Amino acid sequence: MxxxxxxxxxxxxxxxxxxxxxxxxxxxxxxxxxxxxxxxxxxxxxxxxxxxxxxxxxxxxxxxxxxxxKLTVTGSYTRLNDDISFDDDTQSLLKATQKLLIKEAAGIPFNAAFPEHIPLQDINNLQNKDILKSSVDVDWVIFSGFEAxxxxxxxxxxxxxxxxxxxxxxxxxxxxxxxxxxxxxxxxxxxxxxxxxxxxxxxxxxxxxxxxxxxxxxxxxxxxxxxxxxxxxxxxxxxxxxxxxxxxxxxxxxxxxxxxxxxxxxxxxxxxxxxxxxxxxxxxxxxxxxxxxxxxxxxxxxxxxIPKIALKGHYEFLEDDLSLFDPQWYAAVGVKWNLFDGGQSRLNSRKxxxxxxxxxxxxxxxxxxxxxxxxxxxxxxxxxxxxxxxxxxxxxxxxxxxxxxxxxxxxxxxxxxxxxxxxxxxxxxxxxxxxxxxxxxxxxxxxxxxxxxxxx
Structure with missing residues (x-):
């Protein structure tokens, strides 16, 4: 077209x-x-x-x-080669002390012989060789020195x-x-x-x-x-x-x-x-x-x-296997103060x-x-x-x-x-x-x- x-x-x-x-x-x-x-x-x-x-x-x-x-729960089992106990002299001293206390309580004269029919308590080990522990720890920062x-x-x-x-x-x-x-x-x-x-x-x-x-x-x-x-x-x-x-x-x-x-x-x-x-x-x-x-x-x-402040706590769930020196629980307040780190913090800040x-x-x-x-x-x-x-x-x-x-x-x-x-x-x-x-x-x-x- x-x-x-x-x-x-x-x-x-x-x-x-x-x-x-x-x-x-x-x-x-x-x-x-x-x-x-x-x-x-x-x-x-x-x-x-x-x-x-x-x-x-x-x-x-x-x-x-x-x-x-921060809560941390831990558990452990430890077996030592033997129980930890007092030496023989210390055990003898403890038993003698035990006899004196029993005499005093029974009204027996100090110089009298100790009755044979009264049993003496065994001296506990400082630490048994089988140790089973379970505990909880608390770590709590309450002041971080403004870092956080x-x-x-x-x-x-x-x-x-x-x-x-x-x-x-x-x-x-x-x-x-x-x-x-x-x-x-x-x-x-x-x-x-x-x-x-x-x-x-x-x-x-x-x-x-x-x-x-x-x-x-x-x-x-x-x-x-x-x-x-x-x-x-x-x-x-x-x-x-x-x-x-x-x-x-x-x-x-x-x-x-x-x-x-x-x-x-x-x-x-x-x-x-x-x-x-x-x-x-x-x-x-x-x-x-x-x-x-x-x-x-x-x-x-x-x-x-700047100093840092933190709380720390500890509690043992099992008491049986604790040594004589172990507390069942404790609480503490700690301060950490870094006084000198070789100038690294200052240099990092400058950078x-x-x-x-x-x-x-x-x-x-x-x-x-x-x-x-x-x-x-x-x-x-x-x-x-x-x-x-x-x-x-x-x-x-x-x-x-x-x-x-x-x-x-x-x-x-x-x-x-x-x-x-x-x-x-x-x-x-x-x-x-x-x-x-x-x-x-x-x-x-x-x-x-x-x-x-x-x-x-």
Missing amino acids: KISSLTLILFFTWLAGLMPFTASAQETDPVLEHLIEKGLEKSHSLNINQLETEQAQVDQKLAKSVFLP SNALKAARHKESSLRYAGMAERDHIILSIIETYDQLALVNASEEVLAASEAFLEDQEHYVKKAIENGLATPISRQKVALARQQLAARQLEYSHNRKLLIERLHQLTGEDKEVLRSLEPKLAPMSPDNLTPAKRNEILALEEAEKATAYKAKMEKSHF TQLEAGKFRQQIEEAEEMIALSIVKAEHTYEASLQNSRIAQKEIELAGATYEMVNKQYKNNLATITDVLDALRDLESANFQLQESYYNQRRALTALLHSKGQLNY
């Missing part, structure tokens, strides 16, 4: 505004939102960050557990730092997915532009064929149109390959099924910002929390010289303070780089808006030029080469418009990210 030049000009005009509205910067289509969600779930770096965050949470619990009493409290605060700030670092990594993953998705939309828009060019060439080929039949054109003109179609086919093949590469990239980023990705038809739409008020970036917040964590770690190492100084330098450097990126992104976004307006004007001019040259050609006032050149200019203008939309979206996304407003 023959397509008129006016119809094709109108088609190109429709392509010039593929999306008849301007999307809000934070309004993503459901497909892109789904891909972002899949990409965040798949990300190995985010999963590693989550594990590190959970480790910091465990560190906090470990710091708290210092103040919980500073360790807890350091772990909390470390957790916050890891969370902000994860959010910063999350932003980079989202940016990669959005960029790849927009590149796919640009390829789709470019393929539609090429489809419009193909329709133009079909119209020209039909006209040239009729002109040759009527002696109004030479076979050279048909060869030029055929060459133009081959060049168009080469460009279509290039964009087809680009589409396949982008599908592979999206599959790598999101893990989404390739068949689903091949069915996507994303569109480019100009974007307008919702909120460009700068907010503190996650990278800065992560460094600030890391700086605080190292500061508390330095305090923890300094507090190594940690230097680490905090490194974080401060990184924060200042990051703030400078972010400020520069904001200025650059603002200029790039303004330039992209101007380029889009210029591309619109170029399409209008290229469309009018093609229409004029096409009429001149059909009135033998221009050559087929002039027509094909005008068609390529029209095609190029449409490419530039779609690229300007793509660059505009990239510039605004970069601006939102640099100002900490990438809220997806």
Whole structure:
């Protein structure tokens, strides 16, 4: 079916505004939102960050557990080679003492003989050779010299730092997915532009064929149109390959099924910002929390010289096998005071303070780089808006030029080469418009990210 030049000009005009509205910067289509969600779930770096965050949470619990009493129940059986008892002289002395006490109690004179019918009690062993013990011990730290409290605060700030670092990594993953998705939309828009060019060439080929039949054109003109179609086919093949590469990239980023990705038809739409008020970036917040964590770690190492106080208790469940010197239970309060450790605590604290100084330098450097990126992104976004307006004007001019040259050609006032050149200019203008939309979206996304407003 023959397509008129006016119809094709109108088609190109429709392509010039593929999306008849301007999307809000934070309004993503459901497909892109789904891909972002899949990409965040798949990300190995985010999963590693989550594990590190959970480790910091465990560190906090470990710091708290210092103040919980530790209960230890033990049991043991020991067999000695023999009972431990007093020597013979001591046993004789103890028995003699026992006789004296019995005489005194019975009213027998001191010098009288001891009655044979009164039994004497055997002298107990100091320790029987079979020893069965079961006991419970309690150790309870009641003051750690602020080590535990500073360790807890350091772990909390470390957790916050890891969370902000994860959010910063999350932003980079989202940016990669959005960029790849927009590149796919640009390829789709470019393929539609090429489809419009193909329709133009079909119209020209039909006209040239009729002109040759009527002696109004030479076979050279048909060869030029055929060459133009081959060049168009080469460009279509290039964009087809680009589409396949982008599908592979999206599959790598999101893990989404390739068949689903091949069915996507994303569109480019100009974007307008919702909120460009700068907010503190996650990278800065992560460094600030890391700086605080190292500061508390330095305090923890300094507090190594503060005395520590602890309670200790012990209770024996079995009394039978205790020696004569073993208590059944005891309770004690102890103080541990590290007076000198060779300077290790001081040096470790100094090393940690230097680490905090490194974080401060990184924060200042990051703030400078972010400020520069904001200025650059603002200029790039303004330039992209101007380029889009210029591309619109170029399409209008290229469309009018093609229409004029096409009429001149059909009135033998221009050559087929002039027509094909005008068609390529029209095609190029449409490419530039779609690229300007793509660059505009990239510039605004970069601006939102640099100002900490990438809220997806």
